[in-house]
Amino acid sequence: MKFANVIKKQMILLVLLSILVACRSTPVTDREQLILVPESQEIQMGLTAYQQILSESKLSDDPEKVAMVRRIGERIAAAADKPDYEWEFNLIEDDSQVNAFALPGGKVAVYTGILPITQNEAGLATVMAHEVAHATARHGGERMSTGLLAQLGMMALDVGLAMKNQDPQMKQALLAAYGAAAQVGVILPFSRKQESEADRIGLTYMAKAGYDPEEALQFWERMSKIEKEKAPEFLSTHPSDETRVEQIAEWIPEVKEEYRENQTGMGGR
Numbered sequence: 001m002k003f004a005n006v007i008k009k010q011m012i013l014l015v016l017l018s019i020l021v022a023c024r025s026t027p028v029t030d031r032e033q034l035i036l037v038p039e040s041q042e043i044q045m046g047l048t049a050y051q052q053i054l055s056e057s058k059l060s061d062d063p064e065k066v067a068m069v070r071r072i073g074e075r076i077a078a079a080a081d082k083p084d085y086e087w088e089f090n091l092i093e094d095d096s097q098v099n100a101f102a103l104p105g106g107k108v109a110v111y112t113g114i115l116p117i118t119q120n121e122a123g124l125a126t127v128m129a130h131e132v133a134h135a136t137a138r139h140g141g142e143r144m145s146t147g148l149l150a151q152l153g154m155m156a157l158d159v160g161l162a163m164k165n166q167d168p169q170m171k172q173a174l175l176a177a178y179g180a181a182a183q184v185g186v187i188l189p190f191s192r193k194q195e196s197e198a199d200r201i202g203l204t205y206m207a208k209a210g211y212d213p214e215e216a217l218q219f220w221e222r223m224s225k226i227e228k229e230k231a232p233e234f235l236s237t238h239p240s241d242e243t244r245v246e247q248i249a250e251w252i253p254e255v256k257e258e259y260r261e262n263q264t265g266m267g268g269r
Contacts, residue, residue: 062091080136119222122211126215202216210263213256
């Protein structure tokens with residue numbers, strides 16, 4: 001019993017100390033964050049994962065498409081203003097993957113399967129700016145921190161139930177209920193919040209890079225038409241297509257001035 005009390009107090013102290021030292025805010029949206037993972041550790045994990053993915057993938061040998069991805073990436077990275085990140089942009093040859101990703105530290109990859117949906121440079125800038133936003137907002141570290149706190153909560157509940165000599169079957173049921181509640185009530189809504197935030201930050205980045213933010217709305221409308229049946233929004237890691245399009249439509253007027261000020265000779269198209 002004494003041991004359980006000591007463990008519980010140590011967990012609470014760890015959480016409180018972490019909260020005191022780990023607060024920061026996101027770019028553009030200025031949302032306060034709690035991140036318990038050092039950024040240096042995030043970046044190293046991102047680099048390791050990126051190198052592994054690239055080693056297991058076929059990189060595109062289409063010079064025009066590769067140049068386009070890197071050109072857009074460099075413009076978006078300049079707009080994101082994170083010179084301490086070692087940005088890298090690659091195109092992976094896989095037409096079955098309608099996707100792109102960014103890992104901590106600025107490692108970005110685009111799959112060729114998304115290019116028919118992006119259609120033009122501004123469409124691809126929409127995707128890449130969204131992924132770059134995930135990296136600069138440190139959403140990966142934030143997700144890890146949320147998962148860690150959920151695990152600490154589970155441990156505290158487990159200790160508390162043990163202290164009360166709870167019936168083993170009831171204990172398992174309560175722990176399972178906690179896990180489900182944490183997933184649906186905290187982790188999934190938080191993931192959707194990050195996705196919407198990446199949309200918002202990404203709009204600013206693409207506008208600053210000289211790409212028309214109106215194209216973001218058109219891209220997501222095209223994307224919604226090709227996606228297969230999905231889970232209800234409250235069970236999903238992403239906002240619904242309807243929510244996403246509505247939010248982007250609301251945000252576009254806020255970033256149009258950025259676009260007008262930073263539009264290049266390419267015109268973002």
